[in-house]
Amino acid sequence: MSDAAPDPALIAILDQTLRADRGRILAALIARVGDFQLAEDALQDAGTSALVHWGRSGPPARPEAWLIRVAFRKAIDRLRASARDARQFRALVVLSIDEAVEEPELIQDDRMRLIFTCCHPALEPKSRVALTLRTIAGLSTAEIARAFLDSEPTMAQRLTRAKTKLREAGIAFDVPGPEDWPGRLQSVLAVVYLIFNAGYTAGPDEARDLCAEAVFLARLLTQLAPDDPEIAGCLALLLITHARHAARAVGGVTVALSDQDRALWDRNAIEQGLLLLQSAMARRRPGPYQIKGAIAACQVQDGGPDWPQIALLYDSLYRLEPTPVVQLNRAVALAETGLLPHALDLLGQLGAQLQDYQPFHAARAEYLARAGQIRQSHDAYDRALDLTTSVADATFLRQRRAALTLS
Amino acid sequence: MQYLALIYAAPENEPVYGTPEFGAMMAGYNAFTAMLKANGSFVSGEGLKPATTATSVRVKQGKVETMDGPFAETKEHLGGYYLMEVPDLDTAIRYAAQIPTAGYGTVELRPITVW
Numbered sequence: 001m002s003d004a005a006p007d008p009a010l011i012a013i014l015d016q017t018l019r020a021d022r023g024r025i026l027a028a029l030i031a032r033v034g035d036f037q038l039a040e041d042a043l044q045d046a047g048t049s050a051l052v053h054w055g056r057s058g059p060p061a062r063p064e065a066w067l068i069r070v071a072f073r074k075a076i077d078r079l080r081a082s083a084r085d086a087r088q089f090r091a092l093v094v095l096s097i098d099e100a101v102e103e104p105e106l107i108q109d110d111r112m113r114l115i116f117t118c119c120h121p122a123l124e125p126k127s128r129v130a131l132t133l134r135t136i137a138g139l140s141t142a143e144i145a146r147a148f149l150d151s152e153p154t155m156a157q158r159l160t161r162a163k164t165k166l167r168e169a170g171i172a173f174d175v176p177g178p179e180d181w182p183g184r185l186q187s188v189l190a191v192v193y194l195i196f197n198a199g200y201t202a203g204p205d206e207a208r209d210l211c212a213e214a215v216f217l218a219r220l221l222t223q224l225a226p227d228d229p230e231i232a233g234c235l236a237l238l239l240i241t242h243a244r245h246a247a248r249a250v251g252g253v254t255v256a257l258s259d260q261d262r263a264l265w266d267r268n269a270i271e272q273g274l275l276l277l278q279s280a281m282a283r284r285r286p287g288p289y290q291i292k293g294a295i296a297a298c299q300v301q302d303g304g305p306d307w308p309q310i311a312l313l314y315d316s317l318y319r320l321e322p323t324p325v326v327q328l329n330r331a332v333a334l335a336e337t338g339l340l341p342h343a344l345d346l347l348g349q350l351g352a353q354l355q356d357y358q359p360f361h362a363a364r365a366e367y368l369a370r371a372g373q374i375r376q377s378h379d380a381y382d383r384a385l386d387l388t389t390s391v392a393d394a395t396f397l398r399q400r401r402a403a404l405t406l407s
Numbered sequence: 408m409q410y411l412a413l414i415y416a417a418p419e420n421e422p423v424y425g426t427p428e429f430g431a432m433m434a435g436y437n438a439f440t441a442m443l444k445a446n447g448s449f450v451s452g453e454g455l456k457p458a459t460t461a462t463s464v465r466v467k468q469g470k471v472e473t474m475d476g477p478f479a480e481t482k483e484h485l486g487g488y489y490l491m492e493v494p495d496l497d498t499a500i501r502y503a504a505q506i507p508t509a510g511y512g513t514v515e516l517r518p519i520t521v522w
Contacts, residue, residue, distance in 0.1 A: 122496055169518050170408040172495035180497060 006051040013059050014050050018043075021064040022138035023220075027110035028068050030117075030173055033075045036135070036163040042075035043067065049074070111136065112224045115217075116175050117166060119188040127162040128191045129198075134159055136220070137195075137213045147198055147210055182230075182287075189234045189289055192217045196238050201390065211242050222276075232280035233290035239273035240296040242266075254396035257299060258336075270300055291317045307336040324353040328360055335367045343367055358387035362397060369404055377404055409450060409519040410491050410499040415483040416512025418457065435507035443491060448502065452489035483512055490519075 018025075022043075029039035046067050060066040118131040126148070133139045133147075145155035165171070176184040192214050199210025218235040225231055247264035248255060255261075277293045295313045298306040314330035328350055335343035347364050354360035365380035381401035388394045422428035436454075443449035461477040477484060486508065493499050496516070503514040 120496075122500070169516075170410070170496045170499070172497055174495075176497065180501070 007055055010051055010054045010059060013054070013063055014047055017063040017067065018047065019138050021067075023111050023114060023136040024109060025064055025068050025071070026135050027114040029071055029075065030114060031110040032072060033079075034173060035167055037160075037167075038075055038078060039071070042071040042078060045074035045078075046071035109224070111220065113174050115188055115221070115224075116184060117171060117173050119184075119191045120166070120171050121184070121187045122169060122171060123162050123165060125190070125194070127158055128187070129194050130155060130158055131162050132191050132217070133195065133210075133213065136217060139213070147202065185228065185230060186288070188221070189230060192221070192234060192238075193289075196241070200241070211238070211245065214238055215242060227283075229280035229283040229285050230287040230289045232276045233287065233293040236273040236277040236280065236293035237289060237296050239269045239276070240293065240300060243269035243273065244300065249392040252392055252395060253399065254390075254392045256396075257305060265300065273297070288317060288320045291320070305336070307333050311337055324350050325357070328354060328357075328363065332363050335363075335370075340367060340371055344371060356387065358384055358389075358393075361387065362393075365397075366400070369400075374404060408493065408495065408499075410493060410496075411517045411519060412489040412491060412499070412503050412506065413485055413515040413517065414487045414489075414506060414508045414512065415481075415515065416486055416508050417483050420511045421486075432507045439502075439505055439507070440489075442505075443489065443502070448491045448493050448498075450490040450492050452487070454487040455485060457486075458484035486512070 025043060026036075026039055029042060030036055033039050033042070049070055050063070050067060054060070115132065115136055118135055119128045123131070130144050130148070133144050134141065139147075141156050141159060142152050145152045148155070150158075175181075195210050195217065196214035199212070199214060202210065215235070215238050218231070218238050221228075221231045222235050243266040244257075244260060246266070247260040247262070250261070273293070274297055277290065277297055280290055280293070291313055295310055295317070298310045298313065311330060311333035314326060314333055318326050318330060327346065331343045331346040331350070334346070344364075344367055347360070347367065350360060361380050361384035365377050365384055368374075368377035368380055378401060381397055381404070385394060385397050385401075388397060422432050440449065440452060443452075458477045461475075463474040463476065463478050465472045465474075489502075489506070491499060491502060493502065496518075499516050503509060503516055506514050508514065
């Protein structure tokens with residue numbers, strides 16, 4: 001290694017390249033070497049070499065292509081050093097052939113294969129999310145651990161386990177065929193949506209905004225598969241929901257949808273979302289994400305949320321996704337249209353399944369109060385507060401509960 | 408790759424011998440086995456007698472201990488298996504989903520170790 005410390009300007013170029021292109025570089029590497037861990041280790045080796053070589057002869061015109069090329073060689077070195085069994089030797093032979101034909105301009109974008117692999121339903125849902133954030137979005141293990149309130153060693157262990165399962169269980173590094181596409185795509189979109197929700201719950205003050213990462217992933221998916229209406233529906237949903245983020249809290253207190261200052265909404269993002277949704281629905285291949293996108297669109301309608309339409313859309317969604325959370329949102333929409341007793345009845349049936357779900361108790365508290373059942377409402381606010389992790393939500397709930405006692 | 412598909416079901420969920428449901432299940436198994444054999448994925452496969460016939464064996468300090476019943480007391484019992492040769496997990500999952508017992512029990516897929 002060189003005696004002088006690496007040039008900070010070069011470190012910045014390397015960091016920026018890895019930040020922007022990590023997914024693309026890793027996808028190209030995994031496609032060749034067939035192993036996540038080997039690809040990551042080789043990329044790390046290439047990063048170390050980069051600082052030495054770039055320091056000597058200046059940074060290359062295309063740092064990402066340089067990293068892919070050098071990481072290939074590093075992977076071969078690593079295999080050569082450890083190739084003891086026949087399987088590894090075969091991998092080595094394949095690699096050497098690939099290296100001969102490799103031209104940076106011809107390296108295809110393998111990120112779609114990478115996304116489908118990271119989101120494979122044979123992995124635990126939380127591992128799918130973590131692996132996607134690490135490999136495609138380029139978050140560090142520490143950042144992912146913080147987002148999911150895990151310790152860094154626990155998250156590192158989870159990532160290692162997931163990569164081992166990918167290799168040992170024979171999960172193909174590939175996009176699914178047409179017969180498996182719809183189901184596997186739902187698994188991919190669920191991961192994107194989970195990432196968005198994690199960011200939404202944490203609020204916009206976190207260091208790495210997971211909402212923005214989810215929008216990035218959904219946008220990437222629309223670029224890689226522009227004809228899929230469910231992907232477009234998912235991006236529309238995220239854009240429209242994210243557009244409201246500046247209005248979601250004022251002075252550190254959450255603001256309910258109907259009370260939000262619409263001047264703070266990002267009109268541009270809403271317009272983009274609405275256009276996407278329109279062209280997706282014109283394909284006449286409906287699915288849950290297009291319905292969720294349509295619900296988000298109804299929420300930002302001029303003149304206030306279109307609650308009757310939202311209730312009908314939740315009916316359709318419930319037929320595709322009969323989950324208690326969808327039923328809860330349906331009950332909220334019904335309550336807002338004025339069907340309060342019916343909504344409270346529905347909520348009553350959900351108690352057992354959603355007893356640890358904060359939004360359930362918050363909604364129940366609100367509608368019990370509207371129905372004049374003050375004591376029960378008070379208890380529901382207490383339960384919601386017990387389950388609340390965000391300070392802004394807690395302040396909002398405390399204010400609502402205080403107003404209740406006064407009335 | 409080779410995968411062992413371990414077929415589990417709770418006895419009370421199994422179709423009863425002699426009923427039309429039992430006939431449909433057997434026909435489903437015959438068709439599934441024939442499909443695996445026709446496309447070259449079949450390595451082996453058998454059905455097992457009920458878990459009530461199981462004997463578990465352990466050697467402790469050189470002494471053979473036998474126990475009546477299966478190794479683990481679970482609601483679902485191992486009832487049979489297929490050993491399949493397929494390209495990847497997705498193919499194995501697609502086949503496992505066609506095993507009739509998957510409709511009321513569980514099929515566990517385990518890749519075979521290559522030494």
